[in-house]
Amino acid sequence: MSAASHSRETKGSGVKWVGRAMRRVEDPTLVTGQGRFTADLPAAHHVRFVRSPVAAGVIIGITPPQGAMVFTGKDVAGIKPITPMLHKFNYKPLGQPILAQGAAYFVGEMIAAAVAPTPAEAEDIAEQTEVSIEETTPVIDARAALEPGAPTVHKTIPGNLIVEGRLKTDGFDGVWAGAAHHVTTDIRSHRQNATPMEARAGHAAYDAATGRVTLTCTTQMPHLTRTAIADLIGMPENDLRVIAPDVGGGFGQKMSLAAEYVFLVWLARKLKSSVSWVEDRRENLIASFHSRDQYITLKGAFDADGKLLALDANVLANTGAYSCFPNTCAVEPLMALAEMPGPYDVKAYACVARGAVTNTCTMAPYRGVSRPIITFALERLMDKAAAACRLDPVEIRRRNLVTTFPYTTAAGLVLDEGSYLKTLDMAAQAIDLPAFRARQADARKRGRYLGVGFAPFSERTGYGSPAFAARGMGITPGWETVIISVDPGGFVEARIGSSPHGQGLRTTLAQIIADEIGVAPDRIKIVHGDTDRAPYGWGTFASRSLVISGGASLIAAQKVRAKLQKIAGDMLEAAPADIVLENGNATVAGTDRTLSIAELAREAYTQTHRFKGEIEPGLTESGTYDPSGTFSNACHAAIVEVDIETGKTTIEQYVVAEDAGVLINPMIADGQVHGGVAQGIGNALLEEIVYDETGNPLSTTLADYLPPTSHEIPQIELHHAVTPSVNSVTKAKGLGEGGGIGAPGAVINAINDALAPFGVQIDEMPATPQRVRAALRAAETAA
Template sequence: MSVAPSEPTTWTGRALPRLEDPAIVRGWGNYVADIASRNAACSHVRFIRSTVASGRIVSVSAPAGVTVFTASDLEAVQPIRAALHRPDFVEVGTPILATGVVRFVGDPIAFVVADTEAAAEDAAELVDVEIEPLPAVLSAVSALSDGSPLVHDCVPADHQNAPNTMVDGRITTPGAQDAFASADAIVSVRVSSGRQSAMPLEARAAHAAYDRTSGRTTLHATLQMPHVTRTGIADCLGIAEDRLRVVAPDVGGGFGAKMTLAREDVALVWASRHLRRDLAWIETREENFMAAWHSREQVYDIEGAFTAEGELLALRGDLICDVGAYCCYPVTWAVEPLMALAELPGPYKVSEYDVRSRAVATNKCPIAPYRGVSRPMQVLAMERLMDRAADQLGLDKVAIRDRNLVSEFPHRAPTGLVLDLASHRETLSAAAQLADLDGFAVRQAEALKQGRYLGIGFSCFAERTGYGTPAFAARSRPFALEPTTQAPVITPGFERVVLTMDPSGGLTLRIGASPHGQGLKTTLAQVVCDELGMRPDQVRVISSDTDATPYGWGSYASRAMVIAGGASLLAAKDLAERIRGLAADRLGGLPDDIVLDGGKARLQGGDEAVDLAVIARDTYHSSHLIPDKGEPALESVGTYDPSGTFANACHVAEVEVDPLTGRVEITRFLVAEDAGKLINPAIVDGQIHGGVVQGIANALFEELIYDDRGVLVTTSLMDFLPPTVAEVPDIEIAHIYTMSPASLTGAKGVGEGGTIGAPAAIANAISDALSPLGVGVFHLPATPHRIRSAIREGRDISPAPHPSDFVHRQEIPR
């Protein structure tokens, strides 16, 4: 590990103000709704959605004058298909509009087109839909039970030993059974999480413009993956990708929910091409809650085999992920269970492993990635396990973690993951020192005498970041039988950039990654300018436009800085080498003698220098005079596709719980974070702050709730409760710097860590506070009602029943 300089001499490491911000804060941003409002010829679309969780569509009718489209109009449009080459993966296509049956409340059945947004809303209310209700399955527990209704008829009732099982993964090491047999203690926990919404400030929106001259369509939409969206829509419509341009303008938050292909976007492009009109769809907040992808409704049942000294010998478990009614494109409904399966041990040494992880379909809104994906639940399970093991074995809660944290690198987990150089024990130590545990113990004891309940909780985790095609390819695996799927398997990962210096010496960086508020353009400019000796404000970064950028996989999974940053560094190094060669020809000396600094090329050890703008002008306009002609342009391409790296952190939460009201006040929150080299420390801290706030929301406030009919009852901000500034404490951050060779720039991703670690730290803190009352937290969110009820009834805040309580667990053939 090394300590970053306090006053860096390079652009990287400086807390520069974000170059993207001035236009946004002045109200000059360009969002999809702005684009639609400026188009006087634009018509508007409104979707008619199912009001029942499961049913057969009997009829759809509308009065004369209402332009309505149903699945029968879109017969030529193919369903959205996402697949993995795994024998345990069940492929199910997602129809653009419900065909024959509906499978969740919010399922789009039809859409209307009208001249204005208000007229479209009025027209939608005139459409009459008759649905014959069918039995619905509304929880993973009931979905796995014998005799459960099938969400999809194509899934055999006995698939992988239980109905509605869409993915069924298992990893078992040879010595797992013996490790449990020899353990001094077996410690078990069952944890669960309610459904969540990413709830971006800007709901989904799209504007499709049809060009009669060229026959091309331009789609502006709130997206994280423009190129992948173009591929998906083109496949559904059966058109060449060149017929469609996809642009993500300013995006008001994504958090993963905007990386998946929306059925509504496919319908809008089809309608625009069919009608040869410009169309817009602006999602309402109610639609966003009801139909715009949910996340993390999961139940984990895990057991740890421990020695008397607290060493974790083995881990086993059964992990259930409710994935809703349909598969998400391109990462499929395997993303949550397989991430949980592969990454459950986190930063802890585990020699033996026996874990099963399943994706289970239900008649609820489909699940898609949300900041952190399964990892907040994985960390909750492991951190509650560590606290319970410490209590059961009579050990210190910090010491048991320290004993089990990985400290030798690279470390290969029993799941096959390789953890690169990190600082797990060091971040724990730093966090514990900052927390002043001795001082807190005194305050806690004094408060308890006064009838006040204080608690402190720790959470250690490893955040897998910046992983390319090697990681995604591992989720598909070859098998003997020929795959029955017709859908192409999509393996995301690499990033490409194109860096160009124009004749005036200005730099343009075209990237495949698609920023949506992270400050990526600023940080990439910092990386490039360190190599070329220019200022970040001299770099124009072009992104999120399939006509103007190289094919890339967008921004998600804490990957953009690592992968797009690595590609940008490679491109900048290549361009700098070319410029040094040109400068050496002009100034004399060798290319290695040339230093690029302050917009000039200087001969090292002398006064001779030439402006980069002069070199650029001559390269383009006097190419015949250049000794080594090469290309008469200054352009380079960078491509980067790494295996990935791991950031790591330790979170500490202090809370005070009011036993009468169930209110939880977070009195202090600490983060000891190792994100490698901080390209822009201010942006890194901003990412941590935002992530922690969403983690607090997960722990205490936000939950999507269905009633017993499968109707979502939390459809507005009166029901779904995000935290406000009044509920969020100051967040203290301490940085540790580990430079891993697994990252070309030295940076590790940091976008999801706050959300991953905060819920477990808060759950542990509440459990610590209420331990005198015999109450522990094993389900999130820990709402005041749940806390009051647990205290009154003298029990834990417990998860829903696990499917293993009702379903006989059979071994998967190996």
């Protein structure tokens, strides 16, 4: 056998780790209570923030109790406001002070900080701190904010319009006018909160020996947190270390910079001590970050056969009082602008996407960002078009899904190869539409109302800096670096810039690296979430880490492998290309000449004189990956029963046919889908942040804001298709957000299908029992 003929097979035929549902390396720690979460750290001082009780007002005075340690805006006036930037779409920069500077813009805004030896005492002081505010008229709703004569939220943003993106393809009007059917859907997505089970927390400790501060916090992006805080405070970045320890879920809420953390670092430096803030659930619900507060009017022009010819969208997002760093509050409207056509082939597209500032909590990314809403809008439109064209819901989608790749969307995104049609068919087959229709008809005779809903979608994942640059962000994230070191004992450490918090990335990256360098994953440690230990990177969000950090891991591991082969070739007197790395050994292909990888590693450090300068000492390699992005795809289908007397929806069957390319660990992939679907169902049926007309939040407890329990979540039936990604070196696509993207569209379409006999339309999410009953009652009254 020549070297050339098997050179690509030198990973050998031994045990393969990629593709295995191996148990997670994260778990033993977490199931024994040995996890390290931010709130576990003791501190000398505890902070309780005094938060604005009103939505809008001028602060007249702040009077702390006698002798108490309370800081106000004046104390931190030297810290720059958090001012993310976007250089496109008429974005108006908006700064958020760390503590209010004379005015408050939403209920929950930080006005002062009480500091005491225990959290309870800090809360006592905060409670006793008198804040005198002259209330002004707030603006709560996005549409109201854009009305002529609406109060101005921020003087720097006249008319409250903070961003406006417009797009219209050439010849749009002609295509629109020539269509056989015109269909409109007006959807309302109410405000939601990502609600990680661990609320946010920060702990900053000053080290007198070095003058450095270590900030441990619940962040999804430790490195940028460090850069941003150093910038805002004006301190050397190397005086700040940021650690993201075990983080109890994020779902986007923990990727945006928390003003609280900036304050903690400032305070630790001021007091030269350790300080802690642990967000309570009420704070999390009213003052962390919100999402999904949008109005979308979506119009479609279809030909006589149900082919979508033109799509016209008007998107209005309520972006809240400030702009989140680094994405800016434009993230929802602009993602809607870019991705509204979804998985469908449509050449003519027009969209106006706006963001309005209001006196409500700031909007920031939450799992799926705009896509749960735009998928909901688009899928409502498809069902309405199906009715207009007398097609069944599967058929109209079949006629419109993208089938040739790469496909450039009307908004200019490039869909790489996917299985849109196939996953639709897989879901439809699992549902068995003809059988369901018979069952549905039978149930209706007995006064029971079943419905089916479909939601195919594309999920843009693993996108690198070019995609972010297209947004014009002041900060352009995208790439990731992984540094792999094999120590002299043959154990492997991979330091990564991503910052997983539940995704099992330590396991999946170890699987990727294990296959490449021929050692078992239990010899591989993944180090993340510590700016002193991990290379600069962007963290974990946007379904990116497995693709980008996984790709960087592969690239770094390939370099390590090449070096191991070189060393082995030197020691075994063979061509490096003939060295097979597997099962912890390096073997000359087709022979029994073998050395353990540990022996090679020892050689790489301690016997470098033998390499005669031809091989560099040590076994550390770095890989950086900045991919263009890859779209995974899925089709969700739900069968629901609507109790027409109470308006309550129960999910009877839930099917996901999903394609995320090559699955590194199918168990973890399925878990991501399960969790996403559960959140999507919660978003579709239960979860809503409610404000009253004065801007007072009413959803302040987990008895008012309702994440689903196990009782509300059905068994989720998963089917996989595999289209290996050509845009991802591991051939894997991301899938962290998809579960949540499809569920609202599928579930609410199913509700509408169930209620078809009554002629009602539910175009709001969540589709609460109250809303369903109100629609039915209106129909009963009209009849």
